[in-house]
Amino acid sequence: MEDPVAHKRSVTVADVAKAARVSKATAARVLGGYGVVSGKIKDQVMAAAAALEYRPNELARSMSTGRSGIIGVVVGDIENAFFSLAVRGITDAARVAGFNVIISNSGEKLEAEKSAVDLLIGKRVDGLIVTPARCDSIDHLRHVRRAGMPLVLFDRTIPELDVDSVTGDDREAAIAATRFMVGEGHRRLAYVSAMDAEGNGFIDIGGISNSAVRERVEGFVSVLTEAGSPNPVHYVRLGATDQPQTDAVIKRLLADPSPPTAILASDSLVGLRVFKSLQSLGLSIPDDVSMISFLDADWTTVTVPPITIVDQHVYEMGKLAGERLVARIEQSPLAVERLRVRTRLVTRGSVAKR
Template identity: 50%
Template sequence: MSPRPASRRAVTVADIARAAKVSKATAARALGDYGQVSEAVRSRVQAAAEELNYRPNSLAKSMNTGRSNTIGVVVGDIENPYFAHAMRGISDVASSAGYDVILTNSDEDVDAEEAAVDVLLDKQVDALIVAPASSARVGHLAAVGAAGRPLVLLDRRADGQHYDSVTVDNRTAAAHATAELLAEGHRRIAFLSTHDHPAPVYTPGDTITMSSVADRVDGVMQALTDAGIPSPESNIRLDARRRGVDAVARELLAGDDPVTAVIASDSLIAMTVFQTIRTLGLRIPEDVSLIAFDNPEWTKITTPPLTVVEQPIYELGAAAARRALQRIHGERVEEESVVFDADLVRRSSVGPPPVAAGVAAGTAIPVRSEIPPLPAE
């Protein structure tokens, strides 16, 4: 076995100073772009740095300037297309402003999120963007302010805290999706989420510790209650991650009183529900109607293509990055909360319930909701 080559020593500011025939302090000022340095000397130092392939020590620079030109981001699940699109918005805005992004994943676990926040603060990031795993357990986020770093919440709020946040009007969006199903004649409508919940069935008044899910449940409940549906909470399931989405979907679709429509709280849930419906030998929308939150590409090419609640995910991420940059630069901000609307994109996965469900096909039940209709795609 041939010996490993010795690693090349990193080029230092002292090396640049010797090559440019200036003092180390002068080279540091020229490289860091601070202090008084003539243009001739700055050009000579930069030319030497380029010739020697100098890579600046970002940690040392941040210690001198108080800035690292980085934004730390903590998301719940990097496998979820939602966060991938949001990260693109964050990265594009940050990059155009000369900032790098450090991404971490909490797996929707508060302890992991707390550890990620600590790591990012240790990395001297200039601001943090966090999608909190819980809207109730947010005490650790106070460390961000204590460190003098701006904090922006993405997709979710923090109960009782006045942090900057960028969210969607989930309550109205969920109510619109439910009203769409009610107008087709559905009465047994399920809402399915993977958010952890201590009981298998939601009970009105239960605490839901993620604001986005809580708002969606409120919207579904509002629309069902306005339509006179008895026990509107009976088909709301919040424990699908722990029990398995397929298992919960089978319970809803193949029980003694099966649902005729499902609203999936994200596209990953919708994909599994879609597969479960097919496995059970059911048809969409003839036997079961399906609406998904979010609009990834696959929802357009299924048979049938899915009706979706489309959130402006890229814009959410971009807005979060812009707010973080505003705070970094000390700009005045009028409102702490930025709230976007969502659109109901109608395709082919929603239809009347089957005749066997107790409502004649094509017959709509009265809907007393005052929610206005949304435009079609």
């Protein structure tokens, strides 16, 4: 039997106007929220719209008002608790200002990010918040600016782009975490990141395309240099992109003639993978290997022992980015700012004295 609902056409403004016994122009003013009509007429139109289950055509509305009421967000990895918390902050800020949010996940892949940005521009979003997969390939982001669309960068900065950004104090956070481990007597420290490895494993810090990773590695290396390490980048490892890759990274580190006694994990996903890798090898934290992870993820408080973390205040970062973009959309006269949210080290039981 043919489903009559499948062929039911969309209710139009003209349908609402006819049911409310007003002109189409009057119905459009009420439904679009512009112009002046009496309270009685407004009630008539809204009652008719409700009875007919009218749904506005957002594309038509954006063409007539110049606004879609939608913000586009492109994040690196929504599976990562960092970005989940950030999106919560962004959407809360957007909702308060009357905006909806479309979220796209790039998977930290540049081409996926470019496609997402193009799609969101095509959806006529009012502004974009983007976490750049690479900070050295930015033509698509320049296009956003040329199109006159407000843009805020999240978690990473690109000095060549004259746009607002919201990040953590990544270099200072890594310095604080590394100094704590050095202060506990550790001298052989490893830094493990999920960023894809390139080349033959040689770490060119200046060539790291992710600004957050680069700044953290710089902070990590600076402390080891101060502590007199002869080769502070020796234990820096990229490529911990999943559990098998992380297992391989940890095994190679521990097979070193002088293995590291402590590990700094670049984010909560990497931290959990490192924790599992050490467990699978039968190693104890912190007796055999100490560790610190970025982000106060839920898992870090339920392990034995609980994990020392860098609290990044991610919700606040996301909320600040959302508020900043809304201000740009509302055309507030703001100077471009690169806003940094301070972090704090929360010490628990995962770092032993040496």
